[in-house]
Amino acid sequence: MLRGKVLVAQGGGPTAVINESMVGTVIEARKFAGVEQVYGAFHGVQGIVNEDFLDLTRETTHNLELVAKTPCSALGSTRDRPDLAYCQEIFKVLKVHEISTFFYIGGNDSSDTLRIVSEEARKAEYALRCIHIPKTIDNDLVINDHTPGFPSAARFVASAFAGVNLDNMALPGVYVGVVMGRHAGFLTAAAALGRKYDDDGPHLIYLPERPFDLDTFLADVNSAYQRFGRCVVAVSEGIHDAAGEPIAAKLAGDVEKDAHGNVQLSGTGLLADLLTDAIRRRTDIKRVRGDTFGYLQRSFLGCVSDVDQREAREVGEKAVQYAQWGRDDGSVTIHRTGFYSVEFKLSPLEAVAGKTKVMADEFIAGSGTDVTDAFLMYLRPLLGSGMPDVFRLRPNRVPKILKK
Amino acid sequence: MLRGKVLVAQGGGPTAVINESMVGTVIEARKFAGVEQVYGAFHGVQGIVNEDFLDLTRETTHNLELVAKTPCSALGSTRDRPDLAYCQEIFKVLKVHEISTFFYIGGNDSSDTLRIVSEEARKAEYALRCIHIPKTIDNDLVINDHTPGFPSAARFVASAFAGVNLDNMALPGVYVGVVMGRHAGFLTAAAALGRKYDDDGPHLIYLPERPFDLDTFLADVNSAYQRFGRCVVAVSEGIHDAAGEPIAAKLAGDVEKDAHGNVQLSGTGLLADLLTDAIRRRTDIKRVRGDTFGYLQRSFLGCVSDVDQREAREVGEKAVQYAQWGRDDGSVTIHRTGFYSVEFKLSPLEAVAGKTKVMADEFIAGSGTDVTDAFLMYLRPLLGSGMPDVFRLRPNRVPKILKK
Numbered sequence: 096m097l098r099g100k101v102l103v104a105q106g107g108g109p110t111a112v113i114n115e116s117m118v119g120t121v122i123e124a125r126k127f128a129g130v131e132q133v134y135g136a137f138h139g140v141q142g143i144v145n146e147d148f149l150d151l152t153r154e155t156t157h158n159l160e161l162v163a164k165t166p167c168s169a170l171g172s173t174r175d176r177p178d179l180a181y182c183q184e185i186f187k188v189l190k191v192h193e194i195s196t197f198f199y200i201g202g203n204d205s206s207d208t209l210r211i212v213s214e215e216a217r218k219a220e221y222a223l224r225c226i227h228i229p230k231t232i233d234n235d236l237v238i239n240d241h242t243p244g245f246p247s248a249a250r251f252v253a254s255a256f257a258g259v260n261l262d263n264m265a266l267p268g269v270y271v272g273v274v275m276g277r278h279a280g281f282l283t284a285a286a287a288l289g290r291k292y293d294d295d296g297p298h299l300i301y302l303p304e305r306p307f308d309l310d311t312f313l314a315d316v317n318s319a320y321q322r323f324g325r326c327v328v329a330v331s332e333g334i335h336d337a338a339g340e341p342i343a344a345k346l347a348g349d350v351e352k353d354a355h356g357n358v359q360l361s362g363t364g365l366l367a368d369l370l371t372d373a374i375r376r377r378t379d380i381k382r383v384r385g386d387t388f389g390y391l392q393r394s395f396l397g398c399v400s401d402v403d404q405r406e407a408r409e410v411g412e413k414a415v416q417y418a419q420w421g422r423d424d425g426s427v428t429i430h431r432t433g434f435y436s437v438e439f440k441l442s443p444l445e446a447v448a449g450k451t452k453v454m455a456d457e458f459i460a461g462s463g464t465d466v467t468d469a470f471l472m473y474l475r476p477l478l479g480s481g482m483p484d485v486f487r488l489r490p491n492r493v494p495k496i497l498k499k
Numbered sequence: 500m501l502r503g504k505v506l507v508a509q510g511g512g513p514t515a516v517i518n519e520s521m522v523g524t525v526i527e528a529r530k531f532a533g534v535e536q537v538y539g540a541f542h543g544v545q546g547i548v549n550e551d552f553l554d555l556t557r558e559t560t561h562n563l564e565l566v567a568k569t570p571c572s573a574l575g576s577t578r579d580r581p582d583l584a585y586c587q588e589i590f591k592v593l594k595v596h597e598i599s600t601f602f603y604i605g606g607n608d609s610s611d612t613l614r615i616v617s618e619e620a621r622k623a624e625y626a627l628r629c630i631h632i633p634k635t636i637d638n639d640l641v642i643n644d645h646t647p648g649f650p651s652a653a654r655f656v657a658s659a660f661a662g663v664n665l666d667n668m669a670l671p672g673v674y675v676g677v678v679m680g681r682h683a684g685f686l687t688a689a690a691a692l693g694r695k696y697d698d699d700g701p702h703l704i705y706l707p708e709r710p711f712d713l714d715t716f717l718a719d720v721n722s723a724y725q726r727f728g729r730c731v732v733a734v735s736e737g738i739h740d741a742a743g744e745p746i747a748a749k750l751a752g753d754v755e756k757d758a759h760g761n762v763q764l765s766g767t768g769l770l771a772d773l774l775t776d777a778i779r780r781r782t783d784i785k786r787v788r789g790d791t792f793g794y795l796q797r798s799f800l801g802c803v804s805d806v807d808q809r810e811a812r813e814v815g816e817k818a819v820q821y822a823q824w825g826r827d828d829g830s831v832t833i834h835r836t837g838f839y840s841v842e843f844k845l846s847p848l849e850a851v852a853g854k855t856k857v858m859a860d861e862f863i864a865g866s867g868t869d870v871t872d873a874f875l876m877y878l879r880p881l882l883g884s885g886m887p888d889v890f891r892l893r894p895n896r897v898p899k900i901l902k903k
Contacts, residue, residue: 109669134897138669148897161890167665169892174670174786191900258798261571265513265542266578270794289800363775364768364791371767382578387768389790390674394662396693397802397887483801486565488573493538493552496595 097419098129099195103151104136104143106201106208107174108232109167110244111251111399112407116200116228117170118163119411121151124198127419134194138171139201140208144184148192163408167394176204182211189216189223196224196418200411202231202242206426207449213424226414227426227444230407232393234281237450238442240431243410246403246477248275248392249285252329253478255388256289257485260296260327267325268382269316269374270296273367275392277333279453280304282392286329287466288474291485296327303333304454305463307342309373315464317378332366332387342366363387400479406437417441435476501823502533503599507555508540508547510605510612511578512636513571514648515655515803516811520604520632521574522567523815525555528602531823538598542575543605544612548588552596567812571798580608586615593620593627600628600822604815606635606646610830611852617828630818631830631848634811636797638685641854642846644835647814650807650881652679652796653689656733657882659792660693661889664700664731671729672786673720673778674700677771679796681737683857684708686796690733691870692878695889700731707737708858709867711746713777719868721782730784736770736791746770767791804883810841821845839880 103120105113117135124133137147149170151159162169177185189197189212199209206227216223229236234245252274263270274283280302287300298319301307319326335341343366367385374383410427417425425441426448432438458470507524509517521539528537539553540546553574555563566573581589593601593616603613610631620627633640638649656678667674678687684706691704702723705711723730739745747770771789778787814831821829829845830852836842862874 105669109666135892146897146899146902149892150895150897151892153895154893158890158893161888162892164887165665165889165891166662168669169890172669188901192897254800255795257800258570259794261569262513262794262798265509265572265576363789364772368768368772384794385767386793386795387791388795390663390666390788391659391790391792391795394666396658396662396665396889483568484565485569485800486562486573487569488539488553488555488566489558489562491554491557493550493554493596495550497592498550 096129097124097127097196097415100132100134100193101130101196101198102134102136102189102194103198104139104200105168105170105172106139106199106205107172107230108393109172110230110232110393111166111247112243112403113167113200113230114165114169115163115404115407116230116243116411118159119408120198120228120415121154121159122156123412123415125152134192135170139173139175140177140181140185141173141175142171143188144181146188146192166396166399177208177211179211182208183215185212186215186219190221195222196226198226198228198414200228200230202233203236203447203449203451206444206447210444210448213444224418225424225444226418227447228410228414229427229429232282233276233279235279235452236447237452238428238447240429240437241477242429243403243407244393245281246400246479247398248282249288249474250400250478250482251392251395251398252282252285252388253288254398254483256286256297256327256329257291260289261485263296263325263327266382268384269320269326269328269380271328271330271367271370271385273330273332273385273387275388276303276331278303278451280331281454283329283331284454284458284466284470285474287471288478292487294323297329298323298326299328299464300466301328301330301334301464302454302459303331303335304459306337307334308336313373313377316374317380320380330366330370343369400477402477402479410439413439500533501528501531501600501819504536504538504597505534505600505602506538506540506593506598507602508543508604509572509574509576510543510603510609511576511634512797513576514634514636514797515570515651516647516807517571517604517634518569518573519567519808519811520634520647520815522563523812524602524632524819525563526560527816527819529556538596539574543577543579544581544585544589545577545579546575547592548585550592570800570803581612581615583615586612587619589616590619590623594625599626600630602630602632602818604632604634606637607640607851607853607855610848614848614852617848628822629828629848630822631851632814632818633831633833636686637680637683639683639856640851641856642832642851644833644841645881646833647807647811648797649685650804650883651802652686653692653878654804654882654886655796655799655802656686656689656792657692658802658887660690660701660731660733664693665889667700667729667731670786672788673724673730673732673784675732675734675771675774675789677734677736677789677791679792680707680735682707682855684735685858687733687735688858688862688870688874689878691875692882696891698727701733702727702730703732703868704870705732705734705738705868706858706863707735707739708863710741711738712740717777717781720778721784724784734770734774747773804881806881806883814843817843
């Protein structure tokens, strides 16, 4: 049963629909008579330890609805990854502010924070309900069929590759597009949904689920170029060699590491430049271009999946309902039923926290450089309605006069 | 008066609406009884010298309409920049195929090619009409108020910066986005249309119309970061120092040059990486990210200005009408009337060919790192209808308990 003050926070990287989840939580929570106030933590867990709270009970429903349709975390986020001491600080603040329920929207790091805070509350015999609301463009949360934020980012990647494929047809050469995703290749694999005609790119897709070898890559590119007269390649920023060393890190002397101890792969064009340089140096192909999609993948204004929007909204609402009528802490999880519908469950925090899902073997082609039909079937309904379509002129050739 | 066979070709970089111009030309030309066949050159002038023609008279109107809404050059393009000998080859093929009218969609290089071909025909006393149809995302054609392709690319850039501004608010730091444009800063300046609230980014805009100095840049970034707690920067790929040397080339040993003798600035993340490295090394700012927008700017599927679409369509139609009822060769030019409408004229090829327009001083703020209201007024109507809007939560702060 919801009572007193409840808190919502957003963690990790922003997505196109994370505000839908926040607004779903706030509006649903405000419906229940026991709820006195709904707080929002400003900049996630960092906002909690600093007692930076917004009173969302004073926000108009109208403005909340407008914020819901705005991409990126309206409450702000943080890259802090709390350890035990940090989580104890969080708990201390929640307790002094008499927070009864903590809704945390985020990925596997966020669910792990929630797990520790939940344990601290239990040890202190303080009645705190902790509900995790899933979010990540990486699509790497276990148990979930997919995670809110991923479908919209996938739509961006598919739309981008559909466009660069046309560009590459108009001005043939090799094009390498680098896509976000440290461990899981789902977002890079979404490039395959940009294809329509038989010879459309991406002709090659490199995922972190398969070891990357530069010589094989160059041979693949050359072979596709010979066959199609051009070649579009989708590459995950997280590709690594057989020993697990990231290709980007392998070729960069000093790479920035974030607070999680991870190598900084986003916000740099290094990998694309490195791969295109290698193609220029070691093949006879002249026109070679590389792009790194960067932050546009998760923030571009006006590229969103309506399926993603409604699911993100619902996981927020469901979190509140589980808090109201259930007794357990947990993580709201998304489960696919039929073709295409979903249902929601509350799974134990321990089952989701800190775990990473990668692409199943059945989604990756035997070649290791493409996806299977099963993946296309998996992803297509998530992209939502109104995906733009592309068309070609038909090849009604005029006979030559001067040449044969 | 149109008669016999007419030819349409697409040159230079693809845009979101270049197929509207091509289809406008084809459908309008097919209406006139004197026209026997409409040819399309496959891959621009290269297709002409190779006699690679498609018979667009055999294409269905229905498919043409679908192709019109598809981004990128459906006929293919080329980076060949014909010299006199090449233009003589073009003329030879046009003559042997009995082409009476040549419609060439492209930028200033394309109009220059057309000017030379037109002259060759006159010298040979062959009745050839040459009409140039404007196109370039750089918006750098003289006489024209603006050029088809630019508004849609500008919409992409504005939408991208509106998104990364939100991302940068959620996870504060410095963000540098590099935008296409070798000599003219129009597309980079479009980033300003991504702003809504007073403190929204881009906080700094660097255009090729003003010399770039790294020390001043670092001071500007630091100052904006101190003021806003974050900083979003838009940078043109064409920025150069006071001596005219491109900043990208200055720091790259061996940069690729294209067939035009230009330094290769697109298809590499070099400039963004260089600038973000400098910020990291020479300021105390920790979170610094850079993106290069690359080919998505001109090809991304689903980001188009409806104003751009209809104008691109009309310049194609007008080109045919000028050919049908006029007697002169020329370039279709766009002129602004009122707020907001346009009219079209046929200007002499010599007046447009090979010339480059850059941003007027009245469009650039005195600081040199922003645009003026006059520029915002100039660009806003071009972006078209349905630009997504963004909204924020209101700052209803909760009093702190533990801290003051």
